[in-house]
Structures are given as structure tokens and as C-alpha cells.
Amino acid sequence: MxxxxxxxxGFCFGVKRAINMAFEIAAERRNGVVTLGPIIHNPQMTEKLRAAGIPHIEDISGLDDLNGVSTVIIRTHGIPQKDMETLNERGIEIIDATCPFVKKAQDYARLLNENGYMVVILGDREHPEVKGILSFAGEDATVVKDPSEYPNISGRIGIIVQTTKHMDDLKALLPVAIEGAKELRVFNTICNxxxxxxxxxxxxxxxxxxxxxxxxxxxxxxxxxxxxxxxxxxxxxxxxxxxxxxxxxxxxxxxxxxxxxxxxxxxxxxxxxxxxxxxxx
Ligand code: SF4
Missing domain, CATH: 3.40.1010.20 (4-hydroxy-3-methylbut-2-enyl diphosphate reductase, catalytic domain)
Structure with missing residues (x-):
């Protein structure tokens, strides 16, 4: 056959980078390090990392159930700004393995918000990456999974796309988005x-x-x-x-x-x- x-x-650039960062830390210390969420969506790798001394917590509230956590690894999806602030307030060391492409999407969301655009994120609102990007996009930002959810908005509109979306999804959204927009700015943040x-x-x-x-x-x-x-x-x-x-x-x-x-x-x-x-x- x-x-x-x-x-x-198999592994993309961002995942390879995050896994390498995690195992480098595991080689240095045996205790006090967790990842915020499983480092990747693969139970075998999560188990391997746990065996190397790095378990994961589902969300930031999990810190309260563990003693002696001094370091948190942020996975490729990134985290919302308020979670980052909480970690900083608690004096926890942050190893930021957010994929640089996701960081770019966060930066664009911030840029659009700061320049007065209403931000629309094309993606899955329950996905951790989207939750993170949304936290940079301002109070009036919204998430749509497809054109059917596109809100009735006008004015200056900025679009960001979840990195794992397909180009066809973005192409389908644009004709709807242009309808009410005085100005439409689109950042193609799809990861190739x-x-x-x-x-x-x-x-x-x-x-x-x-x-x-x-x-x-x-x-x-x-x-x-x-x-x-x-x-x-x-x-x-x-x-x-x-x-x-x-x-x-x-x-x-x-x-x-x-x-x-x-x-x-x-x-x-x-x-x-x-x-x-x-x-x-
Ligand atoms: S954005 Fe692309 S390279 Fe980065 S973690 Fe996601 S799939 Fe991998």
C-alpha cells in the first residue's frame, strides 16, 4: 500500500515555537510553571508536557487552586488584556508564546480602535484567539461567524480575521461590509x-x-x-x-x-x- x-x-511555525519555549522552561525548572489553557489541542502533547512538570489550567481562576505558581506560559492563541493585567498584578512571570501572527491581529485591532474604526472580527466568538483579539478592539467591537451575523452598522469600519479562517470566508463578508461603510479598512490576518x-x-x-x-x-x-x-x-x-x-x-x-x-x-x-x-x- x-x-x-x-x-x-503537523506543527506550524507558531506551534513549534510555543512547544520549544515550553520544553526549554521545563528543562530549567520542575515546579511552579503552568500553561494557560492546553498549549496545543493535542491530548498526547499536553500529557507529555504535564509529565515534564508543566500542567495546564483552563483559565486564570485556576491559579487560585494551585499553590506556588510563579510562571505562566501563554499559548499561541494569546489571552485577553485583562488576563494579562491580572497576571502582572499578581507578580507572575509571563512567558509569552502568543504566535507572532496572532499578535499582529491584536495590534491591528488596537490600531483600528485607536483610530476611530468600529472593529468587526470575522471568527468564532468562543475561540480563545478571538477573545484575545476582541479585548484590543474596543467596546463597540463585534464578532461575526459569517455574513448572516453582520451587524447593521455604518461609518468607519475595520475588519480583522481569525487566523484560521479561509479566504473564501473573508471574500463572502466583504460585499456585505461595504454596504453601509463610509470607509472600510480590512486587515487580512489569515495565516497561510x-x-x-x-x-x-x-x-x-x-x-x-x-x-x-x-x-x-x-x-x-x-x-x-x-x-x-x-x-x-x-x-x-x-x-x-x-x-x-x-x-x-x-x-x-x-x-x-x-x-x-x-x-x-x-x-x-x-x-x-x-x-x-x-x-x-
Ligand atoms: S497563526 Fe498560523 S503559524 Fe500561528 S499558531 Fe496559528 S496556524 Fe500556527
């Missing part, structure tokens, strides 16, 4: 790492009989890749580890595509390709 692995599968993965998934899907998409079930990025693959009518399985693979999935198939979300470690992807090779000879 032939296995085609996506070149861009996601786009590259999606394009690669389309390419892989056209060459294989079956696709395995590897990554945490709670990873939006991995779920999106799996959904895209399914929409291309390729039998697709979203798995977290090689142990979920079933031999019968491959009956009658010759070529298997393997890809993975931005939060999937290489060792898990390698386990998956090795398991397929074991099954297929």
Missing part, C-alpha cells in the same frame, strides 16, 4: 499555514483512495481538514493516534493519504504511517 504524506502536515494545509489536502485527496487526518478531536484546524477531505468524496477518518486505525478501512484500496492539523506532533504522524505500512505491507 502506498502512503502519501502531506508536506505541510492553514491555507497551505487545506490546498495540500485538496491535492492529496485527488491522488488517494482513502485519507487519514491525524489530530485532536477538539482541534478546529484538524476538524476543518477532515471535513474538507470528506467534502471531496474521499473516505476520510479523523483519528488522534495510530491505535484507532482498523485494518478493514483499507480493503480494496491502494493509496492512502496522511495529513495532520497544526497541533499534531511528528511522532504521532510517524506512528500512523508506520501502522499503515504494517497493515499494507
Amino acid at each position: 502506498k502512503v502519501l504524506k502531506g508536506k505541510h502536515s 499555514s492553514t491555507d497551505m494545509k487545506l490546498k495540500e489536502t485538496e491535492d492529496l485527496a485527488s491522488k488517494v483512495d482513502i485519507m487519514l487526518v491525524v489530530g485532536g478531536r477538539n482541534s478546529a484546524n484538524t476538524t476543518r481538514i477532515a471535513n474538507l477531505s470528506r467534502s471531496l468524496s474521499v473516505p476520510t477518518h479523523h483519528i488522534e493516534t495510530a491505535s484507532e486505525i482498523k485494518d478493514e478501512w483499507f480493503n480494496g484500496f491502494n493509496t492512502v493519504g496522511v495529513t495532520a492539523g497544526a497541533s499534531t506532533p511528528d511522532w504521532i504522524i510517524d506512528d500512523v504511517t508506520n501502522r499503515i505500512k504494517d497493515i499494507g505491507g
Whole structure:
């Protein structure tokens, strides 16, 4: 059985950077360090980091339940300004692993707000990245998941996009946004790492009989890749580890595509390709 692995599968630049920062701290100290939220949406990596002495707390209130936390690592998504202030007020050391691309989106939100634009963020309002960006965007800022939620606003409007959105989502919003705007300023803050993965998934899907998409079930990025693959009518399985693979999935198939979300470690992807090779000879 032939296995085609996506070149861009697995960790993106921002995740690699955050993981490296976390393990560097783990090598220096065994106690008193936590991440605010799981460092990435991958339970195996979260467990590995916990074993190295760095557990995570779900939110800032979790600090009250732990003794002796002196250092908090901020993950790639960033955090709202008020959480940053709380950490500073408590005298906690901050290791900021916010992805530089997310920081850019936060900076644009602040810039638009300071210059009198009403900010609209295209994204998922429950996503930590969006919550963080929103905190820089001013009181009248709003979040929309698609054009159907676009508010009835006019005047000077500024648009920021959640980094994991697709260009098609932004293109669909712009005709609606321009309607009432006297001035429309758009910052394309979409990260091309996601786009590259999606394009690669389309390419892989056209060459294989079956696709395995590897990554945490709670990873939006991995779920999106799996959904895209399914929409291309390729039998697709979203798995977290090689142990979920079933031999019968491959009956009658010759070529298997393997890809993975931005939060999937290489060792898990390698386990998956090795398991397929074991099954297929
Ligand atoms: S997907 Fe892009 S924005 Fe998000 S962490 Fe990775 S590099 Fe940064």
C-alpha cells in the first residue's frame, strides 16, 4: 500500500515555537510553571508536557487552586488584556508564546480602535484567539461567524480575521461590509499555514483512495481538514493516534493519504504511517 504524506502536515511555525519555549522552561525548572489553557489541542502533547512538570489550567481562576505558581506560559492563541493585567498584578512571570501572527491581529485591532474604526472580527466568538483579539478592539467591537451575523452598522469600519479562517470566508463578508461603510479598512490576518494545509489536502485527496487526518478531536484546524477531505468524496477518518486505525478501512484500496492539523506532533504522524505500512505491507 502506498502512503502519501502531506508536506505541510503537523506543527506550524507558531506551534513549534510555543512547544520549544515550553520544553526549554521545563528543562530549567520542575515546579511552579503552568500553561494557560492546553498549549496545543493535542491530548498526547499536553500529557507529555504535564509529565515534564508543566500542567495546564483552563483559565486564570485556576491559579487560585494551585499553590506556588510563579510562571505562566501563554499559548499561541494569546489571552485577553485583562488576563494579562491580572497576571502582572499578581507578580507572575509571563512567558509569552502568543504566535507572532496572532499578535499582529491584536495590534491591528488596537490600531483600528485607536483610530476611530468600529472593529468587526470575522471568527468564532468562543475561540480563545478571538477573545484575545476582541479585548484590543474596543467596546463597540463585534464578532461575526459569517455574513448572516453582520451587524447593521455604518461609518468607519475595520475588519480583522481569525487566523484560521479561509479566504473564501473573508471574500463572502466583504460585499456585505461595504454596504453601509463610509470607509472600510480590512486587515487580512489569515495565516497561510492553514491555507497551505487545506490546498495540500485538496491535492492529496485527488491522488488517494482513502485519507487519514491525524489530530485532536477538539482541534478546529484538524476538524476543518477532515471535513474538507470528506467534502471531496474521499473516505476520510479523523483519528488522534495510530491505535484507532482498523485494518478493514483499507480493503480494496491502494493509496492512502496522511495529513495532520497544526497541533499534531511528528511522532504521532510517524506512528500512523508506520501502522499503515504494517497493515499494507
Ligand atoms: S496556524 Fe498560523 S497563526 Fe496559528 S499558531 Fe500556527 S503559524 Fe500561528
